[in-house]
Amino acid sequence: MIGTLLHYLEYPFVRYALVVGVLIALCSSLLGVTLVLKRYSFIGNGLSSVAFGAMTVATVLDMTNEMTLVLPVTVLCAVLLLSAGQRAALKGDAAVAMVSVGALAFGYMLMNIFSTSSNLSADVCSTLFGSTSILTLTIREVVLCIVLSVAVVAAFVLFYHKIFAVTFDESFAQATGTNARAYNLVIAVIVAVIIVLAMNLVGSLLISALVIFPALSAMRVHKTFLSVTICSAILSVACALAGLLVSILGGTPVGSTIVAVNAVAFGIFSLIGRLKGGVSRG
């Protein structure tokens, strides 16, 4: 088995897939705790559906670089969904659900009407569940992914304490002179970038798993914000690596394998948490 693995690793596309997979897993785990606690667990699904919709529009328009449309549209939706907060007419989960299914339906319809490929259902399936496109990355896409990942991690580290303050107690933060709105905006933008990045890896439907599973697992065992954050980052990377290797060796679909590994990890962490007598809420 090791032999087969080493054999595969000789191919650049396998190495690219591993690098991109690890980076995306790292980024997506960072904001998990914040999103879970703000009751935005499903934001990943909502935004990735928007990204899916935007991508079909880009395909129909025959744009050479889809990202120039997908990224701004997703960022805009993230800002609208996350910063609307309490004051909006449509609150949290309802707004996310509406945007999510709306964009999904719209995108699928566009794909049907303006179909450019002969195998429509395979196209749709790969956008929804992640595709083998992670194994067909070009060096340009890999570089783009590295740049965006570095930006996301840097932004997260620089704003770490502010993200904590705004998540833990928005009223207090705002009242004592922190610009909570601006930092909610920062969170929204980071989330959007992560989602667009992660779509390649696991597809629109499974993306929430990548965002929330590591955070939920880490919260079972760890009890401070810092340790939960670090643990979920490490766990997410480990699960992504394991998932990628299994799918390469076993020929299983990449996205769902990674999510399955995450689910197993969650089970193990829950068990550890219970044995340690920790809190079993989340």
Added chain:
Amino acid sequence: MALLTVQDLTLGYEGRTLVSHLNFSLEEGDYLCIVGENGSGKSTLMRTILGLQPPVSGQVLFREGLKSSHVGYLPQQTPIQRDFPASVEEIVRSGFQGRCGLRPFYDREEKAMARENMERMGVLDLRDRCYRELSGGQQQRVLLARALCAARKVLLLDEPVSGLDPKATGEMYDLLEGLNREGLALIMISHDIGAALTYASHILHLGQQVFFGTREAYQNSAVGRRFVEREGDSL
């Protein structure tokens, strides 16, 4: 000049007026309790003073040099906090966030002051513990230590003893009295009229009739006597 002056303030939302043409001021070292029935606008007033909500008309003036980032605030707990994985120290330090501006990390002085404030509130031993595993009284003291990190002159408290048992309630009032003696001005929303009449220097009563004045004046006023009687009956 007074620490804080409320001028001709009218509060309300969605076309409903809660409080109209309110005037009062807070001097250094005052201990002001805001009392009144539910829905009389106590929390709205506090949120307006904190700048979380715009007034319908009128204004809240701080003394020159005093900014909203110099005001400490002890809000009521939110459901998010009950699940939050955070250590006591992480929470207390976040009280400095307002003065950090764009600086990403806390400096040495702030870390030392956070430690000092934890010690003042008697939660230093708990600094590595998880917030959600603490008792209600301990949690309130942690949030109070955080508020102290932000407060220079004024501390606003929204029902600081709600949900606490009698022992923790007593401890909380003692801590607040101590802080007030050290020169911190307090504004507290309270449902506990007995405690308000024991500790406060001034009372602001919101409702059909509005009263502002010293505790003694309130006890001798018609509105004060009536309210104390009614609250006394319901206990």
